[in-house]
Amino acid sequence: MTDLENFLNNLDEKLNINQLDAINHKDGPALVLAGAGSGKTKVLTIKIASLIKNKKCGTNELLALTFTNKASKEMIFRISQILSSKLDFPWMGTFHSISYKILRINSELLKGNYNSNFSIYDPTDQLKIIKNIIKINDLDLNKYEPAKIRGKIDSLKNSLLYDEWEFEDDKEEQIIKTYQSKLESLNAMDFGDLILKFYELLTINNNFKERIQKLFKYVFVDEYQDTNIIQFRLINIISNPDKNLFAVGDEDQSIYGWRGANIENILQFKKFYPDTKVYKLEQNYRSTPQILNVSNHLISNNSERLEKNMWTENVKKENVKLWSFDDDREEAKHVAKEILKNLNVFKYEDIAVFYRTNAQSRVLEEELRKANVKYKIYGNISFYERSEVKDCISFLKFIINPDDEMAFDRIINLPPRGLGKKTVEKIKNISIQENENHYKSLINIIEGDILSKKIIKSLEVLRNCIEDFKKNLNEFSSISESFEKFLIDLGYFDYLKDDDKLGNVSEFLNYIAEFELSSETNDISDFLNSLMLSSSTDDMIDSSSFVTLMTVHLSKGLEFPCVYVVGIEEGLFPHSRSMYSTSEIEEERRLCYVAFTRAISSLNLSYCKMRRMFGSITYASMSQFLDEIIECDDLEEINVMFESTSNERVFHYKFGNGFIDTNDNDNFEDVVTVVFDSGAKKKVFVSDLEEIE
DNA sequence: GAGAGATGTATTTTT
DNA sequence: TACATCTCTC
Numbered sequence: 001m002t003d004l005e006n007f008l009n010n011l012d013e014k015l016n017i018n019q020l021d022a023i024n025h026k027d028g029p030a031l032v033l034a035g036a037g038s039g040k041t042k043v044l045t046i047k048i049a050s051l052i053k054n055k056k057c058g059t060n061e062l063l064a065l066t067f068t069n070k071a072s073k074e075m076i077f078r079i080s081q082i083l084s085s086k087l088d089f090p091w092m093g094t095f096h097s098i099s100y101k102i103l104r105i106n107s108e109l110l111k112g113n114y115n116s117n118f119s120i121y122d123p124t125d126q127l128k129i130i131k132n133i134i135k136i137n138d139l140d141l142n143k144y145e146p147a148k149i150r151g152k153i154d155s156l157k158n159s160l161l162y163d164e165w166e167f168e169d170d171k172e173e174q175i176i177k178t179y180q181s182k183l184e185s186l187n188a189m190d191f192g193d194l195i196l197k198f199y200e201l202l203t204i205n206n207n208f209k210e211r212i213q214k215l216f217k218y219v220f221v222d223e224y225q226d227t228n229i230i231q232f233r234l235i236n237i238i239s240n241p242d243k244n245l246f247a248v249g250d251e252d253q254s255i256y257g258w259r260g261a262n263i264e265n266i267l268q269f270k271k272f273y274p275d276t277k278v279y280k281l282e283q284n285y286r287s288t289p290q291i292l293n294v295s296n297h298l299i300s301n302n303s304e305r306l307e308k309n310m311w312t313e314n315v316k317k318e319n320v321k322l323w324s325f326d327d328d329r330e331e332a333k334h335v336a337k338e339i340l341k342n343l344n345v346f347k348y349e350d351i352a353v354f355y356r357t358n359a360q361s362r363v364l365e366e367e368l369r370k371a372n373v374k375y376k377i378y379g380n381i382s383f384y385e386r387s388e389v390k391d392c393i394s395f396l397k398f399i400i401n402p403d404d405e406m407a408f409d410r411i412i413n414l415p416p417r418g419l420g421k422k423t424v425e426k427i428k429n430i431s432i433q434e435n436e437n438h439y440k441s442l443i444n445i446i447e448g449d450i451l452s453k454k455i456i457k458s459l460e461v462l463r464n465c466i467e468d469f470k471k472n473l474n475e476f477s478s479i480s481e482s483f484e485k486f487l488i489d490l491g492y493f494d495y496l497k498d499d500d501k502l503g504n505v506s507e508f509l510n511y512i513a514e515f516e517l518s519s520e521t522n523d524i525s526d527f528l529n530s531l532m533l534s535s536s537t538d539d540m541i542d543s544s545s546f547v548t549l550m551t552v553h554l555s556k557g558l559e560f561p562c563v564y565v566v567g568i569e570e571g572l573f574p575h576s577r578s579m580y581s582t583s584e585i586e587e588e589r590r591l592c593y594v595a596f597t598r599a600i601s602s603l604n605l606s607y608c609k610m611r612r613m614f615g616s617i618t619y620a621s622m623s624q625f626l627d628e629i630i631e632c633d634d635l636e637e638i639n640v641m642f643e644s645t646s647n648e649r650v651f652h653y654k655f656g657n658g659f660i661d662t663n664d665n666d667n668f669e670d671v672v673t674v675v676f677d678s679g680a681k682k683k684v685f686v687s688d689l690e691e692i693e
Numbered sequence: 694g695a696g697a698g699a700t701g702t703a704t705t706t707t708t
Numbered sequence: 709t710a711c712a713t714c715t716c717t718c
């Protein structure tokens with residue numbers, strides 16, 4: 001018996017023949033096509049565990065790239081469980097966090113002004129810098145829209161090396177190149193840079209490349225269908241020359257095309273790696289046959305696919321339900337009511353509500369709160385995007401990276417201490433003249449007695465607080481305590497006043513304290529960047545008791561016994577912005593497929609005829625995706641029965657006689673709900689109604 | 694220079 | 709609607 005067979009025989013977990021095949025894969029490139037709920041994490045973790053167990057490689061010689069931090073944490077946990085020992089996998093993580101780690105260690109190899117304390121700029125920071133450049137160069141903000149330029153920068157970074165970039169015109173080139181050199185001078189990188197700079201290093205520094213190639217004996221990539229071109233090229237270099245690349249993915253779940261993900265990476269895998277062994281996991285262990293059947297039906301309308309047929313041995317339960325409503329308010333009310341009704345079958349944490357756009361969460365939130373349903377919304381504004389938390393982050397960023405002008409701008413007059421726009425410009429100019437970082441110039445100004453007494457006095461406050469912070473940090477080495485004292489001394493708490501904001505700051509301090517407990521480095525830079533690179537689902541706790549609300553995008557990789565997918569309307573899902581090309585429609589369909597396949601035993605779909613969007617009313621019809629599945633035997637259409645709640649008789653020129661429904665207390669202006677004698681319940685304009693005696 | 698209030702404008706998905 | 713930016717007043 002081989003080591004591997006021996007290892008597998010002693011496992012508690014049962015594996016099917018295809019899963020076994022994939023795990024038995026010897027060296028060389030492998031592509032595992034793992035459909036939704038087919039046990040891909042099981043295959044990945046057992047595969048990795050067997051390599052470690054049989055001493056094929058060490059835990060630090062294995063690169064495993066996941067889509068979220070949560071996924072990598074879970075993998076590490078499960079591998080440790082299989083091998084019954086707590087293991088550390090330093091190179092298991094998201095593309096961004098692994099690239100960050102590599103760049104930080106090798107920062108001296110980077111071109112330009114970079115050092116290991118570089119800052120990471122988020123999309124908001126990007127936009128600010130771009131706007132500023134356009135203004136300074138006196139260009140038309142309408143012709144060169146900052147958001148579009150940012151999109152262009154991101155897509156360039158997702159696909160090409162810096163010197164391969166091409167531009168629309170000279171002005172665009174000027175803006176983008178200025179942006180790039182600005183980031184370099186500020187010792188800062190955006191998300192795209194993190195991966196592109198790692199890749200660039202591999203292409204220009206042979207020594208570095210060989211070191212990396214030697215370090216990683218095996219390369220694993222999860223969610224391969226959502227890798228972009230640069231990630232593909234990066235993986236390709238790293239997994240050479242042995243090509244021990246083990247990629248796991250599902251082309252039907254590729255939903256990040258708009259972010260540069262290139263579905264061809266998985267569709268053409270065999271072309272790129274001719275020796276590839278392909279393994280297919282087609283048995284679904286998650287969902288009922290009804291849910292799977294409806295999902296299969298839907299996705300079969302796509303053409304950008306590999307051949308794959310999902311099936312299940314699970315027992316039949318309830319049919320997939322399709323509800324229709326007059327408007328989003330009713331839909332939300334219904335979801336709240338159903339959740340309460342189902343609490344004898346499902347617990348709060350078993351239930352999830354998915355929607356296409358973040359804006360849809362508002363009505364749901366209101367109705368769930370009214371109905372006393374406990375819920376948690378993921379995504380939307382993430383914690384670190386709140387202004388007071390951004391303030392705190394900027395203080396820390398500026399302290400460790402005094403080149404960071406974004407952070408400097410934010411905190412130089414915070415809390416307000418009499419420094420205006422003009423003064424700040426002066427300080428920056430001095431910094432440029434002296435060719436020093438902003439903090440050094442600030443000290444030079446104080447010591448050299450340049451600028452007015454008033455200004456120097458207020459600069460001194462900031463400097464003293466920063467110096468005290470550094471001193472405290474050295475003495476007590478507690479970031480959270482030193483930082484709290486810093487904020488008190490600076491008068492930041494007094495300035496905030498607002499209880500919610502103060503609460504958020506103290507939560508931020510707790511975050512730091514937690515980080516200090518769990519990390520051995522105790523490094524502020526590491527803390528800040530782990531915060532920037534974390535996703536909203538990373539700290540999801542399975543056992544906490546509330547209903548989960550999130551966009552379909554965020555739901556990838558998760559599963560829930562009971563799922564509601566709301567707002568499946570033409571123009572919303574598929575979204576109106578993606579209705580111009582078949583390939584974009586196909587991505588929307590995959591998105592819908594992802595939503596459906598999260599469900600374990602109960603799947604509830606719904607759409608509305610009318611929806612409130614940005615204050616005005618829009619009308620919509622059932623999504624084409626619903627058209628595609630409506631004939632399915634496992635789908636059940638349900639009509640909500642209405643009862644009128646008033647005696648006010650009215651006549652409508654088109655719909656005839658009916659009663660006004662006063663149950664619906666949140667009618668729009670000029671619009672009222674009427675239950676007509678035909679049984680239909682409709683929202684109509686008051687001006688179209690006549691009172692009947 | 695600070696803060697309140699008015700005005701205007703853009704609204705997909707996110708590491 | 710909601711958020712950023714501009715304008716006005718103190």
